[in-house]
Amino acid sequence: MSTVVIVGAQWGDEGKGKIVxxxxxxxxxxxxxxxxxxAGHTLVVGDDKLIVRLIPSGILRAGTRCVLAQGMVIxxxxxxSEIDELERRALSPAARLFISDRAHVILPFHVTIDSxxxxxxxxxxxxxxxxxxxxxxxxxxxxRRGLRMGALRDWASAExxxxxxxxxxxxxxxxxxxEVPTARAVADWLRPLAARLIPxxxxxSTLVExxxxxxxNVLLEGAQGTLLDIDHGTYPYVTSSSASAGGAAAGxxxxxxxxxxxxxxxxxxxxxxxxxxxPTELHDSVGEKLREDGAEFGSVTGRPRRTGWLDIPxxxxxxxxxxxxxxxxxxxxxxxxxxxxxxxxxxxxxxGRTNDFPIEQLAxxxxxxPIYEKLAGWSESLAGIRTLAELPKAARDYLAFLEQRAGIxxxxxxxxxxxxQTIDQKNPFLA
Ligand code: IMP
Numbered sequence: 001m002s003t004v005v006i007v008g009a010q011w012g013d014e015g016k017g018k019i020v021x022x023x024x025x026x027x028x029x030x031x032x033x034x035x036x037x038x039a040g041h042t043l044v045v046g047d048d049k050l051i052v053r054l055i056p057s058g059i060l061r062a063g064t065r066c067v068l069a070q071g072m073v074i075x076x077x078x079x080x081s082e083i084d085e086l087e088r089r090a091l092s093p094a095a096r097l098f099i100s101d102r103a104h105v106i107l108p109f110h111v112t113i114d115s116x117x118x119x120x121x122x123x124x125x126x127x128x129x130x131x132x133x134x135x136x137x138x139x140x141x142x143x144r145r146g147l148r149m150g151a152l153r154d155w156a157s158a159e160x161x162x163x164x165x166x167x168x169x170x171x172x173x174x175x176x177x178x179e180v181p182t183a184r185a186v187a188d189w190l191r192p193l194a195a196r197l198i199p200x201x202x203x204x205s206t207l208v209e210x211x212x213x214x215x216x217n218v219l220l221e222g223a224q225g226t227l228l229d230i231d232h233g234t235y236p237y238v239t240s241s242s243a244s245a246g247g248a249a250a251g252x253x254x255x256x257x258x259x260x261x262x263x264x265x266x267x268x269x270x271x272x273x274x275x276x277x278x279p280t281e282l283h284d285s286v287g288e289k290l291r292e293d294g295a296e297f298g299s300v301t302g303r304p305r306r307t308g309w310l311d312i313p314x315x316x317x318x319x320x321x322x323x324x325x326x327x328x329x330x331x332x333x334x335x336x337x338x339x340x341x342x343x344x345x346x347x348x349x350x351x352g353r354t355n356d357f358p359i360e361q362l363a364x365x366x367x368x369x370p371i372y373e374k375l376a377g378w379s380e381s382l383a384g385i386r387t388l389a390e391l392p393k394a395a396r397d398y399l400a401f402l403e404q405r406a407g408i409x410x411x412x413x414x415x416x417x418x419x420x421q422t423i424d425q426k427n428p429f430l431a
Contacts, residue, residue, distance in 0.1 A: 002260045003218040004428045005248040006328075008225025009264035009318035011272040012243075013298070013305060015330030016265050017041025018414060020057040020221045022422055023263075026429035028216035029065045030058030031208055033251030034241040035223035036073035036106055036137065038130040040299035042417075050089070051299050053132075055082050056221050059093050065211070066093065067204045070102035071241065071251020073137040074149065075111070076193035083196070099197060100204040100253070101150030107162065108189060109169060109181055110136035116176040127237055128274025130300050138240035140165050149201055152194040155187065162186050205253025212258050217429050220248040220259070226318040227272075234362060237276025245322040261428045263411060264324040266315060268332045268398070271305040273298050277362040279370045280308035280344045294334040309372065311344040315406040317357035326411030326426060329402070332395060333415045338377035341398060344370040345405060375401060382415040388423055 006023065008014045020041070024030055037053040050060075054074060058064040068074060079099075086093050110133030117124050118131060129135060140146040145165050151158045163183040170180045211218055224243040227233045232244050242251065249256040269290055272278040282290070287307045290296065296305035318324065335341060346355045348369040361367035378392040385391055388399070403410045413423040 001212070001215040001217055002429050002431070003212055003220065003258050005220045005222065005245045005259055005262040005322075007222035007245045007248070007262060007264055007322050008243065009266040009315055009322070009324070009327070010225045010270055011227045011278070012039075012223075012225040013271055013273065014225060014265040014267050015414060016222065017057045018417060018419075019263075019265050019328050019330065019412065020219060021060060022412075022419055023219055023427070023429060024058040024061045024064055026217050026427065027058060027064060027219040029067060029208060029211045029218045030056040031067040031069050031204070031218065031220050031252045032056045032072055032223065033069045033220050034071040034243055034247045035239065036134045037075050037078045037132045038134045038239060038300065039223035042299050050085070052082055053300060054079050055086070055093065055097065058219065058221075059086060059091065059096065064096065066097050067208060067252075068097075068099045068103055069204050069208070069252045070100040071247060072100070072103045073106050073134055073141070073241075074099065074103050075106040075133060076190060076197055080193050080196050097200050098202040098204050098207055099149055099200045101148065101201045102205075102253070103149045104137055104141045105147040105149060105152070105190075106133040106137040107147065107165070107186055109166065109173065109186070110140070112178050113169060113172060113176065116178055120176055125236060126275055128276075130298075132300070135240045136169070140168075143168065149197070152190070152198055153201070155191075158190070159183050159187050208252050208254050209258070212254065220252050222248065226264075226322060227314065232321045234276050234359060237274065261325040261431070262322050263326045263328055263428055264315075264318055264322055264408070265328045265330060266310070266318075267294075267330050268335050269294070269310050270308045270314075271296050273301070273303050273305045278306055278308060279347070279362060279368060280311045281306050282308045286338070289337070290334065293337070294331055309342045309344055310402065311357070311370070312402070312405045313344065313347060313355060313357040315402075315408075316355075317359065319406060319408050324408050326428060327403070327406065327408045328412035328414070329399065329410055330414040332399070332413055333382040333421075335377065335395075335398070336381055337379060341375045341377050342372040343375060343401065343405075345373050346371040383421060385415050386420075386423060388413070388425070
């Protein structure tokens with residue numbers, strides 16, 4: 001039995017959905033421990049595609065229990081629509097979906113504030129958020145006026161909680177030119193959704209602990225990525241939760257000693273959506289080719305993703321702050337068709353060359369300049385390849401370079417979106 005954290009090693013969108021789905025073959029319980037509907041996992045089953053924002057990817061495997069844990073913020077309307085969509089596809093999640101009664105609720109005014117704040121010139125920093133209400137909901141949580149899922153069982157307490165939050169946000173809403181809702185109107189919106197979700201509420205902290213003690217395999221699924229983590233990311237251009245492995249224990253409601261290993265997911269190149277530093281970003285036809293070949297458009301917002309070369313110092317940083325045991329490399333197939341590849345191996349900063357990720361200097365314009373090494377590309381399609389030995393030599397060299405420079409063993413390589421397009425080197429659940 002194992003408890004494994006799967007975490008994004010870059011700025012999110014590393015392809016965690018596919019990897020979590022792949023590893024879930026061995027998992028009895030899959031737990032989403034942070035974030036909310038700002039995430040979007042595209043799940044591919046056969047020729048079918050399905051985007052989930054809240055429900056863990058494990059829902060596709062019959063028998064796997066899926067947990068929305070206490071570190072999350074949940075938009076009840078989004079969750080109910082995901083449950084409906086799964087039921088329409090005869091993937092009935094009814095008996096297998098558990099929602100933490102300590103997770104916080106995203107209310108409609110959180111979404112309004114998140115959207116309007118982004119567009120407002122009034123002293124707000126545009127972050128390029130997904131406008132799903134995550135930030136304001138976590139702000140209410142930290143301000144100790146948040147509405148927890150468990151409060152939905154008691155309308156009097158839920159309504160007074162909503163009232164407190166509205167009172168606090170009213171000046172902001174007015175300043176943004178938005179209507180201030182009444183607690184009653186919000187409660188009326190919430191009531192039918194709550195009726196659908198209350199039967200699924202549980203003390204998921206105990207549920208996960210009991211699964212671990214009972215010898216089950218547990219997968220803790222991260223959302224977003226290390227460089228978007230509120231503490232470890234490129235602050236302030238980050239999300240509002242602890243996306244990295246450190247957040248997995250608190251978010252799932254278990255002790256850190258229960259975690260056996262941490263797998264980091266990285267694309268074979270790099271992408272970012274929203275604002276903020278992205279030192280290896282490409283603004284040319286090479287970046288455009290990566291975007292086209294990799295279908296790099298946000299699964300939640302549809303925004304084109306910024307694209308660039310792989311950043312080894314950033315990967316080493318992710319390895320350190322997450323304590324990575326293994327690296328899963330996704331989308332290696334997307335690099336097919338480049339005569340030459342570049343990889344950032346170090347940075348030139350005002351203080352000289354460094355092999356570290358200069359996260360603080362990145363906040364300043366021209367604070368750090370990436371230094372690249374060039375590697376040979378390849379032209380062969382990788383879609384049908386199932387072992388490392390079958391890869392073209394240049395692709396093998398690229399992986400070996402990455403593994404050696406990042407200092408983390410590669411445990412999996414993905415060469416396409418389908419489950420079978422996976423080279424599984426060392427499965428953390430079979431170790
Ligand atoms: P928020 O999480 O919607 O508040 O957005 C904060 C930042 O995180 C923005 O730059 C978003 O584009 C980014 N972000 C949030 N969720 C994801 C994700 O799932 N993938 C990639 N970027 C994300």
